[in-house]
Amino acid sequence: MTDTHEKIQLTRALKSRHIFMLSLGGVIGTGLLMGSGVTINQGGPVGAILAYLVAGLLMYLVMVCLGELSVQMPVSGSFQAHATKFIGPATGFMIGWVYWMSWATTVGLEFTAAGMLMTRWFPEVPIWYWSALFVVVLFGLNALATRAFGEAEYWFSGIKVATILGFIVIGLLVIFGAIPLSSGAPAPMLDNLVGESLFPHGLSAVFAVMMTVVYAFQGCEIMG
Secondary structure (H helix, E strand, O other): HHHHHHHHHHHOOOHHHHHHHHHHHOOHHHHOHHHHHHHHHHHHHHHHHHHHHHHHHHHHHHHHHHHHHHHHHOOOOOHHHHHHHOOHHHHHHHHHHHHHHHHHHHHHHHHHHHHHHHHHOOOOOOOOHHHHHHHHHHHHHHOOHHHHHHHHHHHHHHHHHHHHHHHHHHHHHHHHOOOOOOOOOOOOOOHHHOOOOOOOOOHHHHHHHHHHHHHHOOHHHHHH
């Protein structure tokens, strides 16, 4: 009975490309698109780079551990089931509810941020209109079959990845003068990387923005 139950839980409707783009696109969200401005403002350009490097290293170590656990114990509960087995039922119970709460609050934040972004092009439309629209769209995607959901997420994640790559290319072209600034100022090159100092608000500001940076990496654990 147990083997049959586990086989039902582990029915694989997603292809490897779906899982890859889900994990990659899950990291790209408002934490990167909107939170990066706060990180650079408070920690400075160098401080922001340092914060993202530290958070990226932590994410890599966690994902390596999660990958090993998932291969060794491939269950649908992922890290909640791992904590239940290797630490204790109480820990697994706590992790499950904390993880649910984190995504329940994050989804609301994402809807609000999406509405704020849309007001850039449609300033006359209230934010809650867009939030309600995205709620309906997200619910519709999750109500579809798993394969249809994976396919939709695959293409949406592809758009996000292409957009980020486009931002990087355009930013480099602006930095080195290939695209002129609207103010007519010369190409910044790498002068604005340091500015007045490496850490304009002190080294402690780098630690202060770590919460925003870590939030930007939330979603990569979906691959588990």
